Amino acid sequence: MVLRYPVECLTCHALYTLRISVGHRDYQEHRINCKECGEEIRVCLKVDFDKITAEPVCVLNCAPSRPGGLVVNLYPEHPIGQDEIHMDSLIPGLMATQKLYQKLTEQGEAILKKPSRSRDILIADPSAAWKLIRKSWQLLQKGKVELANESIEELRVRSEAIAKCKANVPEVLNCFFQSFLGKKIELMRNAGHVIQYCQRHHPSKYFKFLDCFYNQLWPSHQDGFIDAANEYFAVFSELNQVLRCCQLDLPLDPDAAVTSSAFHTTKMLYGNLFEILTQQFVVLACLNNVASGRKFDEFKQLTLQKYLKLDKANRANPFLINPQLASFAEGLNSQLRNASHHRAMEITEGGIVQYRSGGSGALQELSYAEYLFSCNQIFLTLCALMYLQLLLSYQFASLKKPPPQ
Numbered sequence: 001m002v003l004r005y006p007v008e009c010l011t012c013h014a015l016y017t018l019r020i021s022v023g024h025r026d027y028q029e030h031r032i033n034c035k036e037c038g039e040e041i042r043v044c045l046k047v048d049f050d051k052i053t054a055e056p057v058c059v060l061n062c063a064p065s066r067p068g069g070l071v072v073n074l075y076p077e078h079p080i081g082q083d084e085i086h087m088d089s090l091i092p093g094l095m096a097t098q099k100l101y102q103k104l105t106e107q108g109e110a111i112l113k114k115p116s117r118s119r120d121i122l123i124a125d126p127s128a129a130w131k132l133i134r135k136s137w138q139l140l141q142k143g144k145v146e147l148a149n150e151s152i153e154e155l156r157v158r159s160e161a162i163a164k165c166k167a168n169v170p171e172v173l174n175c176f177f178q179s180f181l182g183k184k185i186e187l188m189r190n191a192g193h194v195i196q197y198c199q200r201h202h203p204s205k206y207f208k209f210l211d212c213f214y215n216q217l218w219p220s221h222q223d224g225f226i227d228a229a230n231e232y233f234a235v236f237s238e239l240n241q242v243l244r245c246c247q248l249d250l251p252l253d254p255d256a257a258v259t260s261s262a263f264h265t266t267k268m269l270y271g272n273l274f275e276i277l278t279q280q281f282v283v284l285a286c287l288n289n290v291a292s293g294r295k296f297d298e299f300k301q302l303t304l305q306k307y308l309k310l311d312k313a314n315r316a317n318p319f320l321i322n323p324q325l326a327s328f329a330e331g332l333n334s335q336l337r338n339a340s341h342h343r344a345m346e347i348t349e350g351g352i353v354q355y356r357s358g359g360s361g362a363l364q365e366l367s368y369a370e371y372l373f374s375c376n377q378i379f380l381t382l383c384a385l386m387y388l389q390l391l392l393s394y395q396f397a398s399l400k401k402p403p404p405q
């Protein structure tokens with residue numbers, strides 16, 4: 001469904017006819033920059049799926065107006081073609097879905113044949129699910145198990161998948177990651193083969209790794225992930241525009257454009273996610289040591305202390321030789337990290353993100369859609385690593401004592 005919503009920029013009185021497509025979330029936000037004065041215009045759509053109503057609301061720098069302004073299509077869950085942004089009589093959602101379907105059928109995917117549970121909160125609105133999950137997880141971290149379990153009740157009501165599983169936080173986290181990761185779950189599965197190998201061939205060394213992981217890394221890694229997820233979901237309306245492509249492991253079309261553009265809210269996201277992901281790479285590096293027959297803290301050429309002093313960009317190097325772990329580092333862009341981390345990036349009127357290598361080197365460009373795609377890629381990779389660490393923590397809790405020598 002597409003709603004036609006004429007608005008006026010309150011700064012310069014330019015008129016726009018917004019054509020807002022209805023997505024799956026109860027609340028969807030869109031931000032555009034006024035073509036005349038450059039100021040941000042923000043609108044939202046409040047959707048009631050029970051009463052089947054959708055109400056557009058002016059949030060910032062705009063007011064409902066007479067019809068007749070420049071058409072701007074706003075679509076919350078898919079990119080559209082660059083030349084389709086101002087096209088009238090277009091159903092962007094339909095076109096995007098058709099393109100997606102075509103790509104999936106080309107790859108022989110059966111995913112679209114599965115029955116849809118689109119109103120399950122895990123699928124319809126992972127950011128709303130995250131708010132509830134975060135609360136339960138933090139209660140569990142504080143040892144308040146009963147309160148944590150009570151607080152997942154709302155999730156059980158709103159998610160078929162969670163209602164079917166046991167009523168405890170670890171099960172809810174499993175459901176969340178399995179649903180959110182999409183095809184990126186392969187990262188975790190591949191690393192799972194390395195764990196099985198280590199258990200079978202180096203049980204004593206593996207247990208020492210597990211003990212160190214659980215007692216020295218796990219508490220701070222959970223905090224790091226929760227911070228990262230809070231930052232990611234705070235700007236989910238922006239990221240959701242290309243999330244599905246990442247979850248399905250489909251490349252963006254070269255002319256893909258997103259219709260909401262609030263770069264100032266996402267500028268530092270890539271850099272911050274890069275920091276947290278590479279900090280947690282120590283788990284994969286130590287696991288690789290055990291898989292190579294060494295002690296978990298004994299690298300080919302380094303000690304663990306020296307490893308921890310490496311630049312974040314080099315933290316993946318020790319496990320790149322292991323094909324079952326190397327994909328965690330695939331596509332990481334340390335130049336983009338530097339520019340994002342230091343806020344040394346600009347966006348043009350045409351939606352091109354620009355930065356310079358090393359701060360003053362060659363000009364690098366990518367579209368805002370590609371930038372959001374990179375942010376989603378790195379966050380999904382972090383989710384896969386966190387899911388792996390959750391399984392390690394369950395395993396440690398169930399083993400408790402080292403295996404016989």
Ligand SMILES: [Zn+2]
Pocket residue numbers: 009010011012013014034035036037038039
């Ligand atoms: Zn204006």
